Amino acid sequence: MQWANIRLFAVHFWRNATAPKSFYALFLIFILLTAYSAVSGIQNHITQNNIRQEHQTKARQSWEANPDKHPHRMAHFGTFAFRTHPALGIFDYGLESFTGNTVFLEAHRQNSVNFSEATFSTGMLRFGELSLALLLQLVLPLILFFTGFSCVAGDKQNGTLKILLSQGATWKEILFGKSIGLFAISLLFLIPILFVVIIALLLFENSVVNDFRWLRFFIIGTSYLVFFFIISSITVVISTSSNAPKNALLRLLGIWLLLVILLPKSTQAMGNYWFPIPSKLAFQSAIEKDAIQKGDSHNPNDPHYNHLKDSVFTVHKVTKVTDLPFNYSGFVMREGEKITSALYRKHQAKLVDIYKNQNNVTRFSSFVNPFTAIKLISMTMAGTDFSSYIDFQDKADDYRYKLAQTMNELQMEYISPKKESGSEGKAHVVGHEHWEDFQDFKHEPMTFSNSMKEAFFALLSILFWAISTIGVILFISKKAKAI
Secondary structure: OOHHHHHHHHHHHHHHHHOOHHHHHHHHHHHHHHHHHHHHHHHHHHHHHHHHHHHHHHHHHHHHOOOOEOHHHHHHHOEEEEOOOOHHHHOOOOOHHHHOOEEEEEOOEEOOOEOOHHHHOOHHHHHOOOOHHHHHHHHHHHHHHHHHOOOOHHHHHHOHHHHHHHOOOOHHHHHHHHHHHHHHHHHHHHHHHHHHHHHHHHHOOOOOOOOOHHHHHHHHHHHHHHHHHHHHHHHHHHHHOOOOHHHHHHHHHHHHHHHHHHHHHHHHHHHHHHOOOOOHHHHHHHHHHHHHHHOOOOOOOOHHHHHHHHHHHHHHOOOOHHHOOOOHHHHHHHHHHHHHHHHHHHHHHHHHHHHHHHHHHHHHHHHOOHHHHHHHHHHHHHOOOHHHHHHHHHHHHHHHHHHHHHHHHHHHHHOOOOOOOOOOOHHHOEOOHHHHHOOOOOOOOOOHHHHHHHHHHHHHHHHHHHHHHHHHHHHHHHHOOOO
16 A cells, blocks of 8 residues: 555545535535634623623622621522633533523522523524534535545446556555545634634633633644544445445435434433433422431421430539530531531432433444434533533532531621520621632633543544444445446
């Protein structure tokens, strides 16, 4: 196998594929779609972050504007946490429109993340949003199929292939040359999109720190390069194994429908069937049932907290709560928050495990579907996947727990145990300066190391596909026939 011959076949394929005027018309349409997707993605990123930052600021102002008040009232007053829209969300929207971006934080209660774009949109959103990633994942493979379906089958039909082989060319040189030529054409469409993303990242360079966006972008770009080599190789292999160009085109379209639509939908359905999730009512009921068994911190006659009181009295050698060196009601609220948060996190972890099991069905299918592999890599590195959403949810709940416990500790420290229990009157308040001392919520993106853990399986599968396609080309080169 001589590389000079491979290069010759690649250049020849390039010239033949780019000669028709229809190719430039198709390229122009793709560039227009790229421009539209880029503009809409950048506008959406700016709008979303401006809205979220504005409301985060208003929530903070509302929190700080509270007068002197009982700390437990402030814990129930609560605040909001808003998720920052990731910079690479300009490229791949992922699940951003479906997962929500806002959660209300209050004591004793873990609320769900709400206000997703899907809740305010029509059912058309389920068909996907036109993003730069969607163009690369769905549209460009089709273009490559239409460009290369006749690359070998056409030569076989018109007799050119027999002439090439009789003149000393080998099947390996022909197949690798045409695969590289088709891959080079894919770069014509890929490079403008990568260039647009680079400009967008430079524009938002200082919006979020320590998110490793350039390393994430490098992994995304490299993965798409490997993906399009796989698509180019598959196109050449199918064309080689077909007797006529029309048969090759039909097979390639069938593969596209199978891998892009049928297989992903099937794996999602199988995941939902094998790992069903409980309803929201059942989930909340299970938490409340466990909470009742543990005890109610707001009930002074609750057996669990009566036993806790006896233990505290024994430790401090007192017989009345007014003799304790701290406010006992605040201590009970702190203990209750610890118990309810632990219960919620236990049930939440079980629920997340079910979702992860569902997603694992899709993740494992990436070994039989390169389209799934590139989609998972793209979403995970862009920070718009399910794991990034769960990461925000966990960080928001950590902040909520810290807020509630800080208010409980303020009650223990500043509300005198000598006063009668209650939250009314000037005797049961602390200064409003404490509200300002508690830091505002600031969302930090999922760490790069965790993103790599989530994307590792998909990266492994895309590498497996690349090696496999090379192996298939080598195998086909030994079995292929010129007629």
